[in-house]
Amino acid sequence: MNTTESDGSQLILALSKGRIFDDTLPLLEAAGITVTENPETSRKLILNTNDPGVRVLIVRATDVPTYVQHGAADFGVAGKDVLLEHGGEGLYQPIDLHIAECRMSVAVNAGFDYETAVRQGARLRVATKFVNTARQHFASKGVHVDLIKLYGSMELAPLVGLSDAIVDVVSTGGTLRANNLVEVEKIMDISSRLVVNQAALKLKRERLQPILDAFQRASSKG
Ligand code: PRT
Ligand code: MG
Numbered sequence: 632m633n634t635t636e637s638d639g640s641q642l643i644l645a646l647s648k649g650r651i652f653d654d655t656l657p658l659l660e661a662a663g664i665t666v667t668e669n670p671e672t673s674r675k676l677i678l679n680t681n682d683p684g685v686r687v688l689i690v691r692a693t694d695v696p697t698y699v700q701h702g703a704a705d706f707g708v709a710g711k712d713v714l715l716e717h718g719g720e721g722l723y724q725p726i727d728l729h730i731a732e733c734r735m736s737v738a739v740n741a742g743f744d745y746e747t748a749v750r751q752g753a754r755l756r757v758a759t760k761f762v763n764t765a766r767q768h769f770a771s772k773g774v775h776v777d778l779i780k781l782y783g784s785m786e787l788a789p790l791v792g793l794s795d796a797i798v799d800v801v802s803t804g805g806t807l808r809a810n811n812l813v814e815v816e817k818i819m820d821i822s823s824r825l826v827v828n829q830a831a832l833k834l835k836r837e838r839l840q841p842i843l844d845a846f847q848r849a850s851s852k853g
Contacts, residue, residue: 642685642838645699645707647692651823654730655708662845684838696722696826705831706839711821712800715764723832725843726825728850733802735764737816740789745796745815749774758788759798768798768818786810 644659646652648670656666659680668678670689678687688704695709696717708728709717712735737757739745748755749772758779759765769776779794786806788794800821801807807814825846832839 640684640838642706642835642842643688643704644685645688645690645695645704647695647709648689649692650731651692651708651710652689654823655728658728658730658846658849661849662842664842693717699826699828702828702830704828705835706825706827706842708823709826710800710823711819712761712764714824714826716761718763719826721829723827723829724824725827726847726850728823728825728846730850731821731823733800733821735761735798735818735821736801736814737768737796737798737818738786738789738801738807738812738814739796741811741813743789743795743813748795755796756794757796757798758785758794760785761798761800764818765798786812 646655652670659666663682664685665681666678666687667681668675670678676689678689680687688698690698692710693713693716695707696714696719698704699707700721710731714722714724737745752775754775754777755769756779757765757769757776758781760781760783762778762780765776765778779788781788785797785799788797789812790810797812798818801814804814825843827839827843
């Protein structure tokens with residue numbers, strides 16, 4: 632049996648590998664749930680836990696909201712950056728988990744005079760994975776931009792003249808520094824949120840609520 636057909640007794644959690652998975656483990660532990668398989672060493676995409684009623688789907692970070700929206704997962708953990716691009720349709724977002732914290736920023740080549748370009752009303756070429764967030768940000772400043780959609784390694788774009796600026800998430804700033812880029816504007820702080828399928832919240836409330844409560848307690852402690 633390896634399907635995740637959601638009946639009332641099964642809870643399916645969608646997580647992405649890496650920092651979100653790692654930072655969600657302690658929250659699951661607080662709810663009495665231990666993931667018994669390691670996604671870094673296993674090729675399995677559906678992981679078991681010590682609770683036969685709870686399983687974990689490993690999906691791309693940007694796909695978490697989609698799985699939850701359509702009810703293929705009952706709940707999931709996703710960054711605010713990802714949720715803003717997805718739009719949040721069909722999702723209930725009850726808890727800021729304060730994990731995978733970072734910021735969304737504008738960065739440019741070290742030699743590029745961003746302030747002057749903006750002040751003079753230049754048309755900026757902006758490369759980003761976060762087109763909705765970038766569009767809104769520059770529209771609210773009245774800056775005209777040509778958005779170039781990328782799917783990763785945004786830091787490369789200004790280095791090779793693909794764009795004047797990038798909008799990306801930054802945590803230590805090490806990647807920007809290593810590529811001679813400068814952070815010129817913070818757009819917003821980012822953290823990861825618990826997202827719950829709206830139908831599951833009603834139909835599986837009894838199973839879900841204790842887990843949501845434990846996540847809430849564990850995430851506001853630190
Ligand atoms: O990696 P993949 O393409 O599969 O997807 P993803 O990058 O969306 O997933 P993942 O797992 O890397 O990130 C999941 C979530 O973690 C994001 O949606 C953010 O909300 C959050 N987060 C926190 C980050 C970072 N910190 C972060 N530093 N996401 C990405 N980064 C990148 C950053 O863009 C930079 O390129 O990591 C690189 C190193 O950052 P510095 O500043 O520490 O050098
Ligand atoms: Mg990544």
